[in-house]
Amino acid sequence: MQDYVHWFRNSSPYINAHRGRTFVLLLDGHALQHQNFTNIINDLGLLNSLGVRLVVAFGVRPQIHQRLALQNLTLSYKSRRPVISPEVMECIKDAAGSAAIDIQARLSMGLPNSPMHGASIRVTSGNMITARPLGVIDGQDFGHTGLVRSVNCDAINRQLDDGAIVLLPPVGFSPTGEVFSLSVEEVATQAAIELKAEKLIVFSDQAGLLDGENKLIRDMSPREARQMLDQMDETLPLYSTLQAAWQASRFGVKRAHLISYQQDGALLEELFTRDGNGTMITQEIYEQVRDASIDDVGGVLELIQPLEDQGVLVRRSRERLENEIDQFTVVELDGMIIACAALYPFMDEQIGELACVAVHPEYRGGNRGDLILQHIEKRANRMGLNELFVLTTHTAHWFRERGFDPAGVERLPQSRQELYNWQRNSKVFVRKL
Template structure:
């Protein structure tokens, strides 16, 4: 009777999470050791349950121990250059064999439907394919790394179409090039890039450990990306939890709302983490760490790092550190857990009752959201407080963005006289103005 009551209580308490997760996109990362563990069947059953509850699942997997076994069987070994493997044709054959066999095994497990088993009648569809475009790492210090690759592009449209059909998408640690080549990738990079580009709600990383622990040996339930970064800096490269934490930190830093570290050795770790209030592992989250505010002198380094790539591309006019230090009070910044992800400056012309909106920049990984609009709103409020009646902007690349936000095209003659004298005719920027 007590067991029944506990079950009913747990089920009722989990119902808010069931509703919250339905329709969400989760990217799950498992290394090759997880695939070999005796608890893997239970993990598959839990993934099937997640799928039946309406969670959109992408499963990225590794195959390192399987690859190393095949290399050993063939009398082969890998050499390394700057920490990356040098992969020749023979080694690549072993990698394709191991990854392909692992993918088939996962699909077989997800196809089980025996009576009296948790997956009876589940009828889960699984798909895989060439959804990851890769490029070669190339030559490092004079050494060609061969088939060692990097993720170049994730085919989000193809993945989303399959997720919309209720299919689990399976991503091996392989990528394909437009020239028909196959490259070996790390499962961590595949999972991280996929989670970021899909704008996934969660990245769930199965590792050997239950999560991260504090100095007293207690599990750390919640951690900010900033704390995760500091933890990574303190970890030796030989720490087995470092790749998992690196993936979780990277994804949370670039837009994935929450990343979870759980153990593939613990039965029910996935369900405990997602359907109980306290969870079972470590969650890294960026929530509540973002703010739009006036810049301070401490922000100069972050602003420089943010705008430098745009200056090199000719999109923004170059600004020296000395100039930024003198003008930092004119800047608005978007800070996400200690990282500068957006900025803009307001140069007022009080006599003309107008101001110049300049140096607008948003980090490439954070574009496509509303951060640009948040910056603009902050600048407009600032201009209003200064008694300005209009804003103008000079741009060579983003005219459409400003037009969509109420800026109208105008001529150089509309600028304040002092600004007209500084206009760079060689740059030939377009002028737009917005009435406040």
């Protein structure tokens, strides 16, 4: 119960931040068939009730292949693009229409004792994507294979303003009345870009991207995403989803998320917790090391107070911290101060004191202490300092491992020696820069 209360209280900043924002979600046909899709529908209902403007682009590739098999039809490809005949297009329209109706039916549920009870969600769809034919390339006529020409943002925004969820099927319509098959990745990407969406959320079969050690990559820049695409096999399903996320972030969508449609609650965890559970491609610096400002006083106090209570750090009043905040470096993660340290220079002796080093307990083990130490060293070098010293009672081994050597109190600047607390009996360590 306490975990739930803690999570609910800490989700309020995200609820406020997401309210009134436009999110575009990409769900492929495999996601629609997965047993967890009912939970995803419930989560969409929750987001709608919290005031999030939702646009859902869905795909139907496996559903199309099922219908083609029933009619003994085959789908041919040229340069990895499908060649769509009128007969195949009929199967696509059938699959897209059936999927749209199924999604609308699921979002319309309101049974007692269910997550959707009392939701009264309205769902809308229609000819909101204008398409054009891919045409003839190298002598091959691609038939009803199309490309997105434009997104009717005015029509979509009117529906979103009215509280509806907008469905975008993987088909588009031309001014001449033709229907074209589109890739769901292109539909979702173009919709997110043209709507100036806050987020593009891409569901895939795995929880984000993995590094060389098979560890989840929490966040990356568009440049890093491009580098990963260059090294990835284009035939992999993850390639198209990562490309969609990269393309959206490249053209103005602030954050693109890759999460798993197989994991229950993945959408909520990604949106309402600080660490999430997938990979986020962001134009902004999600976690940054920077000089502190007066606005950081509250966050630093909250971070260091438990360590002060334990006697690890010397107690600092708010007034003192406000006066000294310019000496501090902080690590900020999505609006939260998760690490800090201070540098007090003694210019006459060309030495600086490294003090008040703290890392939030939930974020230790991620080299954040090293990052903040590097930032402090750069500040010290800019000031012309030659050495750093630190006084510690609990973390001597950490400083020893980073090149700090034991020293006596006499190695301290004279003014600092006069303030040395013999009762606290802190150990002194010095490191040359």
